[in-house]
Amino acid sequence: MIRAKTPILIAAGAALTLTAACDAQNMGGFGGPTNKTQQGALIGGIAGAVTGAATSKKSGKGALIGGAIGALGGAAIGNALDKQEAELRRDLENDRVQINNTGDRLIVTLPQDILFAVDSARVNNALRGDLLTVADSLQNYPGSTVQVVGHTDNTGSASYNQQLSERRANAVAGVLMDGGVGSNRINTYGRGENQPIASNLTPQGKAQNRRVEIVILPNAR
Known part of the structure; x- marks a missing residue:
């Protein structure tokens, strides 16, 4: 059981790293407030890791690839939602x-x-x-x-x-x-x-x- 979970945990860690990188880019450095873009990246990364592990015979590789792709997609979704939310609040x-x-x-x-x-x-x-x-x-x-x-x-x-x-x-x-x-x-x-x-x-x-x-x-x- 531990081996089966490890790739997904690694991929989730990669997703967390990506969210930190997104934050650094948006805020000009680390330590800024968490936003929905980061949350989207984390959600997408974990979901992608699970899917990648389930569909790949080499579950470790599949989870890592799926996690990275999912994190990028989740970050894009989170960014779009942040923007749409701000526009709706304005209008x-x-x-x-x-x-x-x-x-x-x-x-x-x-x-x-x-x-x-x-x-x-x-x-x-x-x-x-x-x-x-x-x-x-x-x-x-x-x-x-x-x-x-x-x-x-x-x-x-x-x-x-x-x-x-x-x-x-x-x-x-x-x-x-x-x-x-x-x-x-x-x-x-x-x-x-x-x-x-x-x-x-x-x-x-x-x-x-x-x-x-x-x-x-x-x-x-």
């Missing part, structure tokens, strides 16, 4: 729209009270502009797929909440397509009340759970 007008950059994806979260009226799946006109801004960004970065995921709180029946979350996800996806994003890039999902991010025991928690997430997933190159 989105509503400060309640949240953007989370995990290093391998962007998650744009829109509270449903600014997106929809109560019990409605019609997008508020005031938010169409921000959704069209996201659509412009997606067209500027065509190498990604998009998941639009609707969520509700637990008020009402679970079956109704499921249907409402699906309708709202489809409504947001419709605005993105109106903005020029190809339907082949978009997948919609309704999660109903099944994935809360806060307690449904308080009004504040319920408000956080009512949301639509636009998940931007860069395609592997």
Whole structure:
């Protein structure tokens, strides 16, 4: 077991070295703050190492090559996500729209009270502009797929909440397509009340759970 893991650990170490080199290049020296480009390189490097080891008879060589290639690809993805995130933060007008950059994806979260009226799946006109801004960004970065995921709180029946979350996800996806994003890039999902991010025991928690997430997933190159 130790021998099987060693090449992957070596490749992961190589990926870490590459992230440090990226940091040195970006910051003019070592010791700067970690960014999502570095995280992307590390994620890509470890994933590439695992894939390389699995597909090569010479697992050590395969893991090292896969790790290096994966780290480079992951760094490129992380860099693109950093740039896209900064542009979205600059261009989105509503400060309640949240953007989370995990290093391998962007998650744009829109509270449903600014997106929809109560019990409605019609997008508020005031938010169409921000959704069209996201659509412009997606067209500027065509190498990604998009998941639009609707969520509700637990008020009402679970079956109704499921249907409402699906309708709202489809409504947001419709605005993105109106903005020029190809339907082949978009997948919609309704999660109903099944994935809360806060307690449904308080009004504040319920408000956080009512949301639509636009998940931007860069395609592997």
